[in-house]
Amino acid sequence: MRNLMWKDLRQNRNLLLAVGVILGVIYLLPLLVFLAMGLLNPFQRESWRRLLESLTVSSFIAVWVTVLLMLPAIACSLITGERADRTSQFAAYLPIPRGKAVASRFAVAILCSLAFLLLSGLVCLGCVALTSSFYGRLAFIPNDLLQVARVAATICLLMFGLACFWSSLLSSPVQAVLAVLGTAAVLATVFLRIHDRPFAAYGVAPVLGLVSACVGAWICHRRLVL
């Protein structure tokens, strides 16, 4: 199993590096803008405050980019990538039990997604904490932090489930990601139309995500060439 996980991780190394670089660029962008426009004066407290506020906004953007784009991209690449470049045919000739192969891909997808979510979440919290030190209170944080975390977790589960489902059917990670985003957009429209019960989505979305992930895993397991 470790052997397979190493292979899955290494097979997607470039994508994981790209995700890291994109997140890094999002974090670095405010600093670069401040430096380019000459707004950063290291001896001015106000200058640092404004930079930290911008970084906090960037870190929030990074969290949502991770949830909405990177997470499906990682899951789709891990599950579909080998089918797209046909290396799955090599794996198919080897005596790898299908259950283990599927478990390895899903485990690496979950672990990598969690790692990036945790990283972007911690950076976000760190930025908020630093910015708040200027005000003596927590700035930029909506009143109910738990509620935000709940929304993010709900969307994560939904996106991951959809990624698993579409990846099990399609043979290209790009097609799978587009299908995930399309489905998510349709679901978001439907959920937003439920004006009288806006929180129904919080109950439905995770269940939908889990069911999609399970169906995706089952379809993958049924495939002779993963």
Add this chain to the structure above:
Amino acid sequence: MTDSSADSPAVVVEGLAKRFGRQEVIHDLSLNIARGSAFGFLGPNGAGKTTTLKLLMGLLRREAGNVRVLGVDPAVDDTTVKRRVGYVPEQQFIYRWMRVSDAIRFCRPLYPTWNDDRCAELLKLFALDPGKKVKELSKGNVVKLALLLAMAHEPELLILDEPMAGLDPLVRDDLLDGVLRTLCDRERTLVFSSHAMPDVQRMADRIGIIDEGVLLYDGPSDTLLNTTKRLRAVLPNGRTPDRLPDGVICHRVSGREWLITVRDFTPETVRKLTAAGGITHVDVIDLNLEEIFKDYIRGRRAATCET
């Protein structure tokens, strides 16, 4: 139910059928390949060789029939079959980012019978650099690596699906050398498909000819070569007899010359032919494997056209 005893056949196929959509690519195919034999699978492109070999490996689902590979049904337990079989496909899709040593390290734990000495021996024989990445290897070296990975676990059955297509003669010789060494070392079974007739003639002791999913011939290669003959007859009036002799594979008329390829040739075949159509002179011509193969395919296609 499995029967993996040493005296049972390596491969048993009965009434195998496979469809891709509406197209039937394998039709009622039956094979019985004994342990320790080398079976050469011949057929034109799209004849169903690769599909049959993939069905043996459990890489495709069959529509009908029974398949037993080393006593195990690959549709039921493909992992066990893959552990005991070495398989080299026509196209290689080994992870390009892996080094040769990575590929070996990745495959090694998957096979309980992996033999490090054999692996080292094959590395040396094929002159593969363990530090090189797969993407840096030439086509021939990638095939050598695939063959190494297929043979280093001492498989009871080695299945080669035209792995030498498009390789230069020197590389092919290296590969054949590796395969033959492995085969000679212990009693192993080899099933391979190839368009290279000299390779088939050199390695196979049994030959199967397949076209459009139908097995046209299955038997010892010596019998095929020794008893398949071409007869050249001169027709007195340019017309062929109403009834063809038994065992005709293929025949064609060119002017007054009638060329007939027959199986199970005996001197009696010539006598029957001359008696049937007033033919006075018949030449018997020996055929090589390529000519026999072509005549089997032409004969079937002509028969298909006539019907």
